[in-house]
Amino acid sequence: MDTALTLGRVQVSAFTDVTGPFPVKISHLFPEVTPEQWAPYREAFPDTFVDADTWQVHIGSYLIRTPERTVLVDTGLGPAPPPFFGELRGHLPDSLAAAGVAPESIDTVLLTHLHPDHVGWNLTASAKPVFPKARYVAHQADWDTFQNPNVQRALGFEFVDKTITPLQKLGLLDLVSGEARISDEIMIRPSPGHTPGHICVAIASEGAQALILGDAIVHAAQVSEPDWRFSFDMDAEAAAATRKRLLDQVEREGTTVLQCHFPSPGVGLIVRRDGGRRRWKPISG
Ligand SMILES: [Zn+2]
Known part of the structure:
Protein backbone atom coordinates (compact mmCIF):
# COMPACT_ATOMS: atom_id res chain seq x y z
CA MET A 1 0.00 0.00 0.00
CA ASP A 2 1.42 3.30 -1.09
CA THR A 3 0.58 5.65 1.77
CA ALA A 4 0.86 9.27 0.70
CA LEU A 5 0.31 10.72 4.13
CA THR A 6 -0.17 9.60 7.72
CA LEU A 7 -2.16 11.88 10.03
CA GLY A 8 -2.41 10.51 13.55
CA ARG A 9 -4.54 7.40 13.25
CA VAL A 10 -5.46 8.09 9.62
CA GLN A 11 -3.70 6.97 6.46
CA VAL A 12 -4.31 8.65 3.12
CA SER A 13 -3.26 6.94 -0.11
CA ALA A 14 -3.21 8.39 -3.62
CA PHE A 15 -4.46 6.43 -6.62
CA THR A 16 -4.15 7.32 -10.27
CA ASP A 17 -7.06 6.83 -12.63
CA VAL A 18 -5.27 8.28 -15.66
CA THR A 19 -2.58 10.79 -16.60
CA GLY A 20 -2.47 12.39 -20.03
CA PRO A 21 -3.00 15.45 -22.19
CA PHE A 22 -6.13 17.41 -21.30
CA PRO A 23 -8.30 17.81 -24.42
CA VAL A 24 -8.72 21.58 -24.10
CA LYS A 25 -5.68 23.80 -24.65
CA ILE A 26 -4.31 25.82 -21.74
CA SER A 27 -4.97 29.06 -23.67
CA HIS A 28 -8.69 28.14 -23.68
CA LEU A 29 -8.74 26.83 -20.12
CA PHE A 30 -7.22 30.09 -18.85
CA PRO A 31 -8.26 32.54 -21.59
CA GLU A 32 -6.98 35.68 -19.87
CA VAL A 33 -3.51 34.33 -19.06
CA THR A 34 -0.67 34.92 -21.54
CA PRO A 35 2.11 32.41 -22.38
CA GLU A 36 4.54 34.85 -20.73
CA GLN A 37 2.55 34.68 -17.49
CA TRP A 38 2.71 30.90 -17.66
CA ALA A 39 6.50 30.86 -18.19
CA PRO A 40 7.59 30.69 -14.51
CA TYR A 41 5.11 27.88 -13.86
CA ARG A 42 6.26 25.90 -16.91
CA GLU A 43 9.70 26.09 -15.37
CA HIS A 58 -3.44 13.77 -13.55
CA ILE A 59 -6.85 12.40 -12.59
CA GLY A 60 -6.80 10.59 -9.30
CA SER A 61 -8.59 9.58 -6.13
CA TYR A 62 -7.65 9.48 -2.47
CA LEU A 63 -8.35 6.63 -0.09
CA ILE A 64 -8.73 7.62 3.57
CA ARG A 65 -8.45 4.82 6.10
CA THR A 66 -9.39 5.55 9.71
CA GLY A 76 -12.00 9.46 -11.61
CA LEU A 77 -12.80 9.60 -15.30
CA GLY A 78 -13.92 5.99 -15.59
CA PRO A 79 -13.73 3.42 -18.38
CA ALA A 80 -15.96 5.14 -20.92
CA PRO A 81 -15.79 8.92 -20.57
CA PRO A 82 -17.58 11.28 -22.98
CA PRO A 83 -15.81 11.60 -26.39
CA PHE A 84 -14.70 15.09 -25.27
CA PHE A 85 -11.89 13.38 -23.31
CA GLY A 86 -10.32 11.84 -26.41
CA GLU A 87 -8.03 8.90 -25.68
CA LEU A 88 -8.11 9.28 -21.90
CA ARG A 89 -9.49 6.21 -20.09
CA GLY A 90 -9.49 5.51 -16.37
CA HIS A 91 -7.87 2.57 -14.58
CA LEU A 92 -8.74 3.26 -10.96
CA PRO A 93 -9.95 -0.28 -10.09
CA ASP A 94 -6.65 -1.71 -11.38
CA SER A 95 -4.73 0.83 -9.29
CA LEU A 96 -6.75 -0.11 -6.20
CA ALA A 97 -6.36 -3.85 -6.87
CA ALA A 98 -2.60 -3.50 -7.30
CA ALA A 99 -2.50 -2.05 -3.79
CA GLY A 100 -4.72 -4.82 -2.39
CA VAL A 101 -7.78 -2.59 -1.93
CA ALA A 102 -10.96 -4.57 -2.59
CA PRO A 103 -13.92 -2.53 -3.92
CA GLU A 104 -16.16 -3.97 -1.19
CA SER A 105 -13.80 -2.70 1.52
CA ILE A 106 -14.83 0.89 0.76
CA ASP A 107 -17.76 2.01 2.92
CA THR A 108 -18.08 5.59 1.68
CA VAL A 109 -17.45 7.36 -1.62
CA LEU A 110 -17.20 11.14 -1.27
CA LEU A 111 -17.69 13.08 -4.50
CA THR A 112 -16.01 16.50 -4.30
CA HIS A 113 -18.26 17.56 -7.17
CA LEU A 114 -20.14 15.99 -10.05
CA HIS A 115 -17.93 16.76 -13.06
CA PRO A 116 -17.27 13.70 -15.26
CA ASP A 117 -13.61 13.32 -14.21
CA HIS A 118 -14.69 12.74 -10.59
CA VAL A 119 -17.61 10.32 -10.97
CA GLY A 120 -16.43 7.93 -13.71
CA TRP A 121 -16.18 4.77 -11.62
CA ASN A 122 -19.37 5.26 -9.60
CA LEU A 123 -21.24 2.64 -11.61
CA THR A 124 -20.60 -0.20 -14.01
CA ALA A 125 -21.96 -0.17 -17.56
CA SER A 126 -24.97 -2.11 -16.25
CA ALA A 127 -25.62 0.51 -13.54
CA LYS A 128 -24.33 -1.54 -10.62
CA PRO A 129 -22.22 0.23 -8.00
CA VAL A 130 -18.49 -0.32 -8.57
CA PHE A 131 -18.08 -0.10 -4.78
CA PRO A 132 -20.93 -2.38 -3.73
CA LYS A 133 -20.92 -1.71 0.02
CA ALA A 134 -20.46 2.06 -0.17
CA ARG A 135 -22.78 4.97 0.49
CA TYR A 136 -22.10 7.66 -2.10
CA VAL A 137 -22.06 11.23 -0.76
CA ALA A 138 -22.39 14.48 -2.72
CA HIS A 139 -23.64 17.99 -2.08
CA GLN A 140 -27.30 18.78 -2.69
CA ALA A 141 -26.43 21.87 -4.76
CA ASP A 142 -24.42 19.78 -7.23
CA TRP A 143 -27.20 17.22 -7.50
CA ASP A 144 -29.68 20.03 -8.24
CA THR A 145 -27.29 21.66 -10.72
CA PHE A 146 -26.41 18.55 -12.72
CA GLN A 147 -30.01 17.32 -12.83
CA ASN A 148 -30.91 20.58 -14.58
CA PRO A 149 -31.35 19.84 -18.33
CA ASN A 150 -30.06 23.32 -19.24
CA VAL A 151 -26.81 22.67 -17.38
CA GLN A 152 -26.46 19.26 -19.01
CA ARG A 153 -27.04 20.80 -22.43
CA ALA A 154 -24.54 23.59 -21.76
CA LEU A 155 -21.84 21.04 -20.84
CA GLY A 156 -22.32 19.52 -24.28
CA PHE A 157 -21.79 15.88 -23.35
CA GLU A 158 -23.74 13.22 -21.52
CA PHE A 159 -22.61 11.48 -18.38
CA VAL A 160 -25.04 12.37 -15.58
CA ASP A 161 -27.62 9.69 -16.35
CA LYS A 162 -24.88 7.05 -16.63
CA THR A 163 -22.72 7.84 -13.63
CA ILE A 164 -24.82 9.83 -11.14
CA THR A 165 -28.61 9.60 -11.48
CA PRO A 166 -28.90 5.80 -11.00
CA LEU A 167 -27.21 6.13 -7.58
CA GLN A 168 -30.34 7.78 -6.26
CA LYS A 169 -32.66 5.20 -7.83
CA LEU A 170 -30.55 2.47 -6.19
CA GLY A 171 -30.90 4.24 -2.83
CA LEU A 172 -27.13 4.63 -2.48
CA LEU A 173 -26.83 8.41 -2.58
CA ASP A 174 -26.66 10.69 0.46
CA LEU A 175 -26.96 14.40 -0.30
CA VAL A 176 -25.54 16.86 2.21
CA SER A 177 -25.86 20.62 2.61
CA GLY A 178 -23.44 22.75 4.59
CA GLU A 179 -20.68 21.19 6.62
CA ALA A 180 -21.14 17.51 7.34
CA ARG A 181 -19.22 15.09 9.51
CA ILE A 182 -18.40 11.76 7.87
CA SER A 183 -16.43 10.25 10.77
CA ASP A 184 -14.54 11.38 13.87
CA GLU A 185 -11.68 12.40 11.57
CA ILE A 186 -13.36 13.46 8.32
CA MET A 187 -15.45 16.57 7.60
CA ILE A 188 -17.00 17.84 4.39
CA ARG A 189 -16.43 21.57 3.83
CA PRO A 190 -18.49 23.37 1.16
CA SER A 191 -16.31 25.37 -1.24
CA PRO A 192 -18.58 26.67 -4.00
CA GLY A 193 -17.41 28.19 -7.26
CA HIS A 194 -15.95 25.44 -9.43
CA THR A 195 -19.44 23.97 -9.09
CA PRO A 196 -22.24 25.22 -6.80
CA GLY A 197 -21.98 22.19 -4.54
CA HIS A 198 -18.22 21.69 -4.61
CA ILE A 199 -16.82 20.30 -1.35
CA CYS A 200 -13.36 19.95 0.16
CA VAL A 201 -12.60 17.07 2.49
CA ALA A 202 -10.92 17.95 5.81
CA ILE A 203 -9.05 15.25 7.71
CA ALA A 204 -7.84 15.71 11.30
CA SER A 205 -6.37 13.20 13.74
CA GLU A 206 -4.26 13.62 16.85
CA GLY A 207 -3.39 17.23 15.99
CA ALA A 208 -2.41 16.54 12.36
CA ASP A 233 -15.29 27.13 -12.96
CA MET A 234 -19.07 27.50 -13.15
CA ASP A 235 -18.97 30.75 -11.11
CA ALA A 236 -15.60 32.41 -11.71
CA GLU A 237 -15.97 35.05 -9.01
CA ALA A 238 -17.04 32.59 -6.32
CA ALA A 239 -14.28 30.18 -7.38
CA ALA A 240 -11.59 32.87 -6.99
CA ALA A 241 -12.98 33.92 -3.61
CA THR A 242 -13.03 30.29 -2.46
CA ARG A 243 -9.43 29.74 -3.64
CA LYS A 244 -8.23 32.77 -1.70
CA ARG A 245 -10.16 31.79 1.42
CA LEU A 246 -8.81 28.22 1.31
CA LEU A 247 -5.24 29.35 0.62
CA ASP A 248 -5.38 31.85 3.50
CA GLN A 249 -6.65 29.14 5.79
CA VAL A 250 -4.23 26.35 4.89
CA GLU A 251 -1.26 28.72 4.90
CA ARG A 252 -2.22 30.14 8.30
CA GLU A 253 -2.82 26.72 9.82
CA GLY A 254 0.06 24.92 8.09
CA THR A 255 -2.40 22.36 6.72
CA THR A 256 -1.12 19.71 4.34
CA VAL A 257 -2.98 19.91 1.04
CA LEU A 258 -3.92 17.14 -1.41
CA GLN A 259 -4.88 17.78 -5.03
CA CYS A 260 -6.00 15.04 -7.40
CA HIS A 261 -5.09 16.95 -10.60
CA PHE A 262 -1.50 17.67 -9.54
CA PRO A 263 1.17 15.06 -10.36
CA SER A 264 0.69 12.05 -8.07
CA PRO A 265 0.49 11.94 -5.11
CA GLY A 266 -0.44 15.64 -5.13
CA VAL A 267 0.52 16.16 -1.49
CA GLY A 268 2.18 19.40 -0.44
CA LEU A 269 2.26 22.63 1.51
CA ILE A 270 1.50 26.23 0.65
CA VAL A 271 4.65 28.21 1.38
CA ARG A 272 6.15 31.66 0.78
CA ARG A 273 9.75 32.43 0.03
CA ASP A 274 11.04 35.72 1.50
CA GLY A 275 7.52 37.02 2.07
CA GLY A 276 6.78 36.78 -1.66
CA ARG A 277 3.96 35.03 -3.44
CA ARG A 278 2.55 31.78 -2.22
CA ARG A 279 3.75 28.73 -4.03
CA TRP A 280 3.09 25.01 -4.16
CA LYS A 281 5.70 22.85 -2.45
CA PRO A 282 5.20 19.11 -3.06
CA ILE A 283 6.05 16.96 -0.07
CA SER A 284 6.66 13.71 -1.96
CA GLY A 285 6.41 12.16 -5.39
ZN1 LIG B 1 -11.58 17.73 -12.11
Missing part, protein backbone atom coordinates in the same frame (compact mmCIF):
# COMPACT_ATOMS: atom_id res chain seq x y z
CA ALA A 44 8.55 25.26 -11.82
CA PHE A 45 6.15 22.43 -12.73
CA PRO A 46 7.41 20.93 -16.02
CA ASP A 47 5.63 17.60 -15.49
CA THR A 48 2.25 19.38 -15.69
CA PHE A 49 2.82 20.32 -19.36
CA VAL A 50 2.87 18.15 -22.50
CA ASP A 51 3.87 21.29 -24.38
CA ALA A 52 3.50 25.01 -23.72
CA ASP A 53 -0.24 24.97 -24.48
CA THR A 54 -1.19 21.44 -23.33
CA TRP A 55 -1.87 20.47 -19.74
CA GLN A 56 -0.58 17.06 -18.65
CA VAL A 57 -3.47 16.32 -16.33
CA PRO A 67 -9.59 2.90 12.44
CA GLU A 68 -13.31 2.54 11.63
CA ARG A 69 -13.80 3.69 8.05
CA THR A 70 -12.50 3.31 4.50
CA VAL A 71 -13.44 6.32 2.42
CA LEU A 72 -12.70 6.94 -1.27
CA VAL A 73 -12.65 10.56 -2.43
CA ASP A 74 -13.74 10.83 -6.09
CA THR A 75 -13.94 8.04 -8.67
CA GLN A 209 -4.60 17.87 9.59
CA ALA A 210 -4.97 17.85 5.82
CA LEU A 211 -7.38 19.20 3.25
CA ILE A 212 -8.34 17.51 -0.03
CA LEU A 213 -9.02 20.45 -2.33
CA GLY A 214 -11.10 18.83 -5.04
CA ASP A 215 -11.09 21.21 -8.02
CA ALA A 216 -11.05 24.41 -5.96
CA ILE A 217 -7.49 24.52 -7.34
CA VAL A 218 -6.64 22.43 -10.41
CA HIS A 219 -3.12 23.58 -11.35
CA ALA A 220 -0.20 24.41 -9.07
CA ALA A 221 0.07 27.85 -10.72
CA GLN A 222 -3.26 28.79 -9.13
CA VAL A 223 -1.63 28.58 -5.69
CA SER A 224 0.38 31.63 -6.73
CA GLU A 225 -2.28 33.09 -9.03
CA PRO A 226 -5.67 32.51 -7.38
CA ASP A 227 -7.30 35.17 -9.59
CA TRP A 228 -6.57 33.32 -12.83
CA ARG A 229 -9.95 32.46 -14.25
CA PHE A 230 -10.36 28.76 -15.09
CA SER A 231 -12.99 28.27 -17.77
CA PHE A 232 -14.51 25.17 -16.14
Whole structure:
Protein backbone atom coordinates (compact mmCIF):
# COMPACT_ATOMS: atom_id res chain seq x y z
CA MET A 1 0.00 0.00 0.00
CA ASP A 2 1.42 3.30 -1.09
CA THR A 3 0.58 5.65 1.77
CA ALA A 4 0.86 9.27 0.70
CA LEU A 5 0.31 10.72 4.13
CA THR A 6 -0.17 9.60 7.72
CA LEU A 7 -2.16 11.88 10.03
CA GLY A 8 -2.41 10.51 13.55
CA ARG A 9 -4.54 7.40 13.25
CA VAL A 10 -5.46 8.09 9.62
CA GLN A 11 -3.70 6.97 6.46
CA VAL A 12 -4.31 8.65 3.12
CA SER A 13 -3.26 6.94 -0.11
CA ALA A 14 -3.21 8.39 -3.62
CA PHE A 15 -4.46 6.43 -6.62
CA THR A 16 -4.15 7.32 -10.27
CA ASP A 17 -7.06 6.83 -12.63
CA VAL A 18 -5.27 8.28 -15.66
CA THR A 19 -2.58 10.79 -16.60
CA GLY A 20 -2.47 12.39 -20.03
CA PRO A 21 -3.00 15.45 -22.19
CA PHE A 22 -6.13 17.41 -21.30
CA PRO A 23 -8.30 17.81 -24.42
CA VAL A 24 -8.72 21.58 -24.10
CA LYS A 25 -5.68 23.80 -24.65
CA ILE A 26 -4.31 25.82 -21.74
CA SER A 27 -4.97 29.06 -23.67
CA HIS A 28 -8.69 28.14 -23.68
CA LEU A 29 -8.74 26.83 -20.12
CA PHE A 30 -7.22 30.09 -18.85
CA PRO A 31 -8.26 32.54 -21.59
CA GLU A 32 -6.98 35.68 -19.87
CA VAL A 33 -3.51 34.33 -19.06
CA THR A 34 -0.67 34.92 -21.54
CA PRO A 35 2.11 32.41 -22.38
CA GLU A 36 4.54 34.85 -20.73
CA GLN A 37 2.55 34.68 -17.49
CA TRP A 38 2.71 30.90 -17.66
CA ALA A 39 6.50 30.86 -18.19
CA PRO A 40 7.59 30.69 -14.51
CA TYR A 41 5.11 27.88 -13.86
CA ARG A 42 6.26 25.90 -16.91
CA GLU A 43 9.70 26.09 -15.37
CA ALA A 44 8.55 25.26 -11.82
CA PHE A 45 6.15 22.43 -12.73
CA PRO A 46 7.41 20.93 -16.02
CA ASP A 47 5.63 17.60 -15.49
CA THR A 48 2.25 19.38 -15.69
CA PHE A 49 2.82 20.32 -19.36
CA VAL A 50 2.87 18.15 -22.50
CA ASP A 51 3.87 21.29 -24.38
CA ALA A 52 3.50 25.01 -23.72
CA ASP A 53 -0.24 24.97 -24.48
CA THR A 54 -1.19 21.44 -23.33
CA TRP A 55 -1.87 20.47 -19.74
CA GLN A 56 -0.58 17.06 -18.65
CA VAL A 57 -3.47 16.32 -16.33
CA HIS A 58 -3.44 13.77 -13.55
CA ILE A 59 -6.85 12.40 -12.59
CA GLY A 60 -6.80 10.59 -9.30
CA SER A 61 -8.59 9.58 -6.13
CA TYR A 62 -7.65 9.48 -2.47
CA LEU A 63 -8.35 6.63 -0.09
CA ILE A 64 -8.73 7.62 3.57
CA ARG A 65 -8.45 4.82 6.10
CA THR A 66 -9.39 5.55 9.71
CA PRO A 67 -9.59 2.90 12.44
CA GLU A 68 -13.31 2.54 11.63
CA ARG A 69 -13.80 3.69 8.05
CA THR A 70 -12.50 3.31 4.50
CA VAL A 71 -13.44 6.32 2.42
CA LEU A 72 -12.70 6.94 -1.27
CA VAL A 73 -12.65 10.56 -2.43
CA ASP A 74 -13.74 10.83 -6.09
CA THR A 75 -13.94 8.04 -8.67
CA GLY A 76 -12.00 9.46 -11.61
CA LEU A 77 -12.80 9.60 -15.30
CA GLY A 78 -13.92 5.99 -15.59
CA PRO A 79 -13.73 3.42 -18.38
CA ALA A 80 -15.96 5.14 -20.92
CA PRO A 81 -15.79 8.92 -20.57
CA PRO A 82 -17.58 11.28 -22.98
CA PRO A 83 -15.81 11.60 -26.39
CA PHE A 84 -14.70 15.09 -25.27
CA PHE A 85 -11.89 13.38 -23.31
CA GLY A 86 -10.32 11.84 -26.41
CA GLU A 87 -8.03 8.90 -25.68
CA LEU A 88 -8.11 9.28 -21.90
CA ARG A 89 -9.49 6.21 -20.09
CA GLY A 90 -9.49 5.51 -16.37
CA HIS A 91 -7.87 2.57 -14.58
CA LEU A 92 -8.74 3.26 -10.96
CA PRO A 93 -9.95 -0.28 -10.09
CA ASP A 94 -6.65 -1.71 -11.38
CA SER A 95 -4.73 0.83 -9.29
CA LEU A 96 -6.75 -0.11 -6.20
CA ALA A 97 -6.36 -3.85 -6.87
CA ALA A 98 -2.60 -3.50 -7.30
CA ALA A 99 -2.50 -2.05 -3.79
CA GLY A 100 -4.72 -4.82 -2.39
CA VAL A 101 -7.78 -2.59 -1.93
CA ALA A 102 -10.96 -4.57 -2.59
CA PRO A 103 -13.92 -2.53 -3.92
CA GLU A 104 -16.16 -3.97 -1.19
CA SER A 105 -13.80 -2.70 1.52
CA ILE A 106 -14.83 0.89 0.76
CA ASP A 107 -17.76 2.01 2.92
CA THR A 108 -18.08 5.59 1.68
CA VAL A 109 -17.45 7.36 -1.62
CA LEU A 110 -17.20 11.14 -1.27
CA LEU A 111 -17.69 13.08 -4.50
CA THR A 112 -16.01 16.50 -4.30
CA HIS A 113 -18.26 17.56 -7.17
CA LEU A 114 -20.14 15.99 -10.05
CA HIS A 115 -17.93 16.76 -13.06
CA PRO A 116 -17.27 13.70 -15.26
CA ASP A 117 -13.61 13.32 -14.21
CA HIS A 118 -14.69 12.74 -10.59
CA VAL A 119 -17.61 10.32 -10.97
CA GLY A 120 -16.43 7.93 -13.71
CA TRP A 121 -16.18 4.77 -11.62
CA ASN A 122 -19.37 5.26 -9.60
CA LEU A 123 -21.24 2.64 -11.61
CA THR A 124 -20.60 -0.20 -14.01
CA ALA A 125 -21.96 -0.17 -17.56
CA SER A 126 -24.97 -2.11 -16.25
CA ALA A 127 -25.62 0.51 -13.54
CA LYS A 128 -24.33 -1.54 -10.62
CA PRO A 129 -22.22 0.23 -8.00
CA VAL A 130 -18.49 -0.32 -8.57
CA PHE A 131 -18.08 -0.10 -4.78
CA PRO A 132 -20.93 -2.38 -3.73
CA LYS A 133 -20.92 -1.71 0.02
CA ALA A 134 -20.46 2.06 -0.17
CA ARG A 135 -22.78 4.97 0.49
CA TYR A 136 -22.10 7.66 -2.10
CA VAL A 137 -22.06 11.23 -0.76
CA ALA A 138 -22.39 14.48 -2.72
CA HIS A 139 -23.64 17.99 -2.08
CA GLN A 140 -27.30 18.78 -2.69
CA ALA A 141 -26.43 21.87 -4.76
CA ASP A 142 -24.42 19.78 -7.23
CA TRP A 143 -27.20 17.22 -7.50
CA ASP A 144 -29.68 20.03 -8.24
CA THR A 145 -27.29 21.66 -10.72
CA PHE A 146 -26.41 18.55 -12.72
CA GLN A 147 -30.01 17.32 -12.83
CA ASN A 148 -30.91 20.58 -14.58
CA PRO A 149 -31.35 19.84 -18.33
CA ASN A 150 -30.06 23.32 -19.24
CA VAL A 151 -26.81 22.67 -17.38
CA GLN A 152 -26.46 19.26 -19.01
CA ARG A 153 -27.04 20.80 -22.43
CA ALA A 154 -24.54 23.59 -21.76
CA LEU A 155 -21.84 21.04 -20.84
CA GLY A 156 -22.32 19.52 -24.28
CA PHE A 157 -21.79 15.88 -23.35
CA GLU A 158 -23.74 13.22 -21.52
CA PHE A 159 -22.61 11.48 -18.38
CA VAL A 160 -25.04 12.37 -15.58
CA ASP A 161 -27.62 9.69 -16.35
CA LYS A 162 -24.88 7.05 -16.63
CA THR A 163 -22.72 7.84 -13.63
CA ILE A 164 -24.82 9.83 -11.14
CA THR A 165 -28.61 9.60 -11.48
CA PRO A 166 -28.90 5.80 -11.00
CA LEU A 167 -27.21 6.13 -7.58
CA GLN A 168 -30.34 7.78 -6.26
CA LYS A 169 -32.66 5.20 -7.83
CA LEU A 170 -30.55 2.47 -6.19
CA GLY A 171 -30.90 4.24 -2.83
CA LEU A 172 -27.13 4.63 -2.48
CA LEU A 173 -26.83 8.41 -2.58
CA ASP A 174 -26.66 10.69 0.46
CA LEU A 175 -26.96 14.40 -0.30
CA VAL A 176 -25.54 16.86 2.21
CA SER A 177 -25.86 20.62 2.61
CA GLY A 178 -23.44 22.75 4.59
CA GLU A 179 -20.68 21.19 6.62
CA ALA A 180 -21.14 17.51 7.34
CA ARG A 181 -19.22 15.09 9.51
CA ILE A 182 -18.40 11.76 7.87
CA SER A 183 -16.43 10.25 10.77
CA ASP A 184 -14.54 11.38 13.87
CA GLU A 185 -11.68 12.40 11.57
CA ILE A 186 -13.36 13.46 8.32
CA MET A 187 -15.45 16.57 7.60
CA ILE A 188 -17.00 17.84 4.39
CA ARG A 189 -16.43 21.57 3.83
CA PRO A 190 -18.49 23.37 1.16
CA SER A 191 -16.31 25.37 -1.24
CA PRO A 192 -18.58 26.67 -4.00
CA GLY A 193 -17.41 28.19 -7.26
CA HIS A 194 -15.95 25.44 -9.43
CA THR A 195 -19.44 23.97 -9.09
CA PRO A 196 -22.24 25.22 -6.80
CA GLY A 197 -21.98 22.19 -4.54
CA HIS A 198 -18.22 21.69 -4.61
CA ILE A 199 -16.82 20.30 -1.35
CA CYS A 200 -13.36 19.95 0.16
CA VAL A 201 -12.60 17.07 2.49
CA ALA A 202 -10.92 17.95 5.81
CA ILE A 203 -9.05 15.25 7.71
CA ALA A 204 -7.84 15.71 11.30
CA SER A 205 -6.37 13.20 13.74
CA GLU A 206 -4.26 13.62 16.85
CA GLY A 207 -3.39 17.23 15.99
CA ALA A 208 -2.41 16.54 12.36
CA GLN A 209 -4.60 17.87 9.59
CA ALA A 210 -4.97 17.85 5.82
CA LEU A 211 -7.38 19.20 3.25
CA ILE A 212 -8.34 17.51 -0.03
CA LEU A 213 -9.02 20.45 -2.33
CA GLY A 214 -11.10 18.83 -5.04
CA ASP A 215 -11.09 21.21 -8.02
CA ALA A 216 -11.05 24.41 -5.96
CA ILE A 217 -7.49 24.52 -7.34
CA VAL A 218 -6.64 22.43 -10.41
CA HIS A 219 -3.12 23.58 -11.35
CA ALA A 220 -0.20 24.41 -9.07
CA ALA A 221 0.07 27.85 -10.72
CA GLN A 222 -3.26 28.79 -9.13
CA VAL A 223 -1.63 28.58 -5.69
CA SER A 224 0.38 31.63 -6.73
CA GLU A 225 -2.28 33.09 -9.03
CA PRO A 226 -5.67 32.51 -7.38
CA ASP A 227 -7.30 35.17 -9.59
CA TRP A 228 -6.57 33.32 -12.83
CA ARG A 229 -9.95 32.46 -14.25
CA PHE A 230 -10.36 28.76 -15.09
CA SER A 231 -12.99 28.27 -17.77
CA PHE A 232 -14.51 25.17 -16.14
CA ASP A 233 -15.29 27.13 -12.96
CA MET A 234 -19.07 27.50 -13.15
CA ASP A 235 -18.97 30.75 -11.11
CA ALA A 236 -15.60 32.41 -11.71
CA GLU A 237 -15.97 35.05 -9.01
CA ALA A 238 -17.04 32.59 -6.32
CA ALA A 239 -14.28 30.18 -7.38
CA ALA A 240 -11.59 32.87 -6.99
CA ALA A 241 -12.98 33.92 -3.61
CA THR A 242 -13.03 30.29 -2.46
CA ARG A 243 -9.43 29.74 -3.64
CA LYS A 244 -8.23 32.77 -1.70
CA ARG A 245 -10.16 31.79 1.42
CA LEU A 246 -8.81 28.22 1.31
CA LEU A 247 -5.24 29.35 0.62
CA ASP A 248 -5.38 31.85 3.50
CA GLN A 249 -6.65 29.14 5.79
CA VAL A 250 -4.23 26.35 4.89
CA GLU A 251 -1.26 28.72 4.90
CA ARG A 252 -2.22 30.14 8.30
CA GLU A 253 -2.82 26.72 9.82
CA GLY A 254 0.06 24.92 8.09
CA THR A 255 -2.40 22.36 6.72
CA THR A 256 -1.12 19.71 4.34
CA VAL A 257 -2.98 19.91 1.04
CA LEU A 258 -3.92 17.14 -1.41
CA GLN A 259 -4.88 17.78 -5.03
CA CYS A 260 -6.00 15.04 -7.40
CA HIS A 261 -5.09 16.95 -10.60
CA PHE A 262 -1.50 17.67 -9.54
CA PRO A 263 1.17 15.06 -10.36
CA SER A 264 0.69 12.05 -8.07
CA PRO A 265 0.49 11.94 -5.11
CA GLY A 266 -0.44 15.64 -5.13
CA VAL A 267 0.52 16.16 -1.49
CA GLY A 268 2.18 19.40 -0.44
CA LEU A 269 2.26 22.63 1.51
CA ILE A 270 1.50 26.23 0.65
CA VAL A 271 4.65 28.21 1.38
CA ARG A 272 6.15 31.66 0.78
CA ARG A 273 9.75 32.43 0.03
CA ASP A 274 11.04 35.72 1.50
CA GLY A 275 7.52 37.02 2.07
CA GLY A 276 6.78 36.78 -1.66
CA ARG A 277 3.96 35.03 -3.44
CA ARG A 278 2.55 31.78 -2.22
CA ARG A 279 3.75 28.73 -4.03
CA TRP A 280 3.09 25.01 -4.16
CA LYS A 281 5.70 22.85 -2.45
CA PRO A 282 5.20 19.11 -3.06
CA ILE A 283 6.05 16.96 -0.07
CA SER A 284 6.66 13.71 -1.96
CA GLY A 285 6.41 12.16 -5.39
ZN1 LIG B 1 -11.58 17.73 -12.11
